Amino acid sequence: MPVEIPTLEAMASHVKSIPTLPGVLIELSRRMSDPKTSSDELAQVIQQDQAISSKVLKLVNSPFYGYSGKIHTINQGIVILGFNAIKNLVLSTSVMEAFKGTESGEHFRMELLWIHSAAVAGVSRLLAERSGCADPDEAFVAGLLHDIGKVLLWISEPKLLTACIQASEGHGIQLEEVEMSVLGFEDCELASVLAERWKFPSSLRDSLRWRPQPERAGASAPLASAIHCANILCIAMGASALSRTVMPRPAPKAWQSMGLHHDDHLRQILSEIPLRIEGARAFVNSA
Amino acid sequence: MSVRDTIRDAKGQVLLPAGVLLGDSQIAQLLQRGIPAVSIAVEESEEAREARVVARKAQILELFGETGETPELEQLRRIVLEFADAG
Numbered sequence: 001m002p003v004e005i006p007t008l009e010a011m012a013s014h015v016k017s018i019p020t021l022p023g024v025l026i027e028l029s030r031r032m033s034d035p036k037t038s039s040d041e042l043a044q045v046i047q048q049d050q051a052i053s054s055k056v057l058k059l060v061n062s063p064f065y066g067y068s069g070k071i072h073t074i075n076q077g078i079v080i081l082g083f084n085a086i087k088n089l090v091l092s093t094s095v096m097e098a099f100k101g102t103e104s105g106e107h108f109r110m111e112l113l114w115i116h117s118a119a120v121a122g123v124s125r126l127l128a129e130r131s132g133c134a135d136p137d138e139a140f141v142a143g144l145l146h147d148i149g150k151v152l153l154w155i156s157e158p159k160l161l162t163a164c165i166q167a168s169e170g171h172g173i174q175l176e177e178v179e180m181s182v183l184g185f186e187d188c189e190l191a192s193v194l195a196e197r198w199k200f201p202s203s204l205r206d207s208l209r210w211r212p213q214p215e216r217a218g219a220s221a222p223l224a225s226a227i228h229c230a231n232i233l234c235i236a237m238g239a240s241a242l243s244r245t246v247m248p249r250p251a252p253k254a255w256q257s258m259g260l261h262h263d264d265h266l267r268q269i270l271s272e273i274p275l276r277i278e279g280a281r282a283f284v285n286s287a
Numbered sequence: 288m289s290v291r292d293t294i295r296d297a298k299g300q301v302l303l304p305a306g307v308l309l310g311d312s313q314i315a316q317l318l319q320r321g322i323p324a325v326s327i328a329v330e331e332s333e334e335a336r337e338a339r340v341v342a343r344k345a346q347i348l349e350l351f352g353e354t355g356e357t358p359e360l361e362q363l364r365r366i367v368l369e370f371a372d373a374g
C-alpha cells in the first residue's frame with residue numbers, strides 16, 4: 001500500500017492542534033512594548049501564572065544561569081537579568097511545557113533532542129555575545145527552538161520521520177535533504193509555521209526558517225548564522241539530537257561572521273561547549 | 288571521593304567548595320542542610336582515560352570521515368580531534 005505523503009499545508013493545519021502559548025506571554029509582550037511599564041508591573045503579569053513563574057525561578061537558579069539560590073522573586077530576576085531575558089525564559093518554559101509528554105521512539109528520543117536544543121541555545125547565546133551579531137537572549141530562544149519542526153513532524157508523522165532519519169543515516173545524506181526529497185519540505189519550514197502561529201517576532205521566525213542556509217534569512221541572517229554554527233559545534237562536540245547524525249556542512253559566510261575561521265577563536269569556543277552541554281542537561285531537568 | 292562542584296545553600300553561601308574531600312561528617316552536614324545529592328569528582332585511571340579517548344576519536348571519525356568535505360569541516364574536524372587527544 002503506498003504511503004501517503006502529507007503536504008506542507010496539511011502539516012501546517014496540523015500545527016493548529018498544537019496548544020497556544022499562555023496569555024501571560026501575550027500580555028508580557030504588550031506591556032514590554034510600552035516604555036512606561038515598570039518592572040513591578042511586569043513581575044505581576046508573570047506571577048498571574050503560578051506554574052510559569054515558579055518554573056522561571058527554578059531555571060534562573062539552576063547551574064545553567066549561574067544564580068544558584070540567589071534569585072527569590074520574579075521582580076529580582078527582572079532587575080538582575082533584564083526584561084528581555086525573563087520574557088525569553090517565559091517563552092522557553094511555555095514552549096517546552098506545550099510539548100511535554102511527547103513520547104520518544106527508537107530513532108527519535110525527546111530527551112536527546114531537548115538536551116541538544118538547550119546546548120545549541122547556550123552556544124548560540126555565547127556566539128551572539130562574542131560576535132555582537134545578535135541579541136544574546138533572542139539567540140538563546142532561537143537555539144532552543146531550532147529543531148521544533150522535527151518535534152512537530154514526529155508528533156504528526158512519526159513513521160515518515162523515522163523513514164527519513166533511517167535514510168539519512170543509511171546513505172550519509174543530510175536529514176534536511178532527505179526530508180526535501182521525500183516530503184517536499186524541510187522541518188525548519190514547519191518550525192517557522194509554528195513561530196507564525198505563536199506570533200513570534202519575525203527575526204525569530206526567519207532565523208528558524210533559514211537555519212540550514214542562514215545567508216537567505218535577510219535581516220535575520222546574523223541570528224540565523226549564530227544558531228546554524230551553534231548547531232554544528234554542538235554536534236561536533238557530541239551533543240546531537242539524533243543518535244547517529246550526518247555532520248552538517250558549515251555555511252562559509254556564517255562561519256566567518258562568527259570568527260570561527262580563526263583556529264584560536266574556534267578552540268576558545270569549543271573549550272566552553274562541554275560546560276554548556278552539562279548546563280543543558282540541568283536546564284532540561286529544571287524545565 | 289571529592290565534591291565536583293561548589294555546593295551553596297539557598298542564599299548562595301558556600302557550604303563546601305569544589306574539590307573538598309567528602310567524609311561522613313560532611314555528608315551528615317549536607318543532609319542536615321537539606322541537600323540530598325551532590326556531584327562527585329571521579330578520578331579516572333590511565334586505562335579508562337585511554338579507552339575514553341579512543342572511543343571519542345572513533346566517534347569523531349564516524350561523524351566527519353577521514354577528511355572534512357569542506358575547508359570549514361576539515362578545520363573543525365582537526366580541532367575537535369585535538370580536543371579528543373587532550374582528553
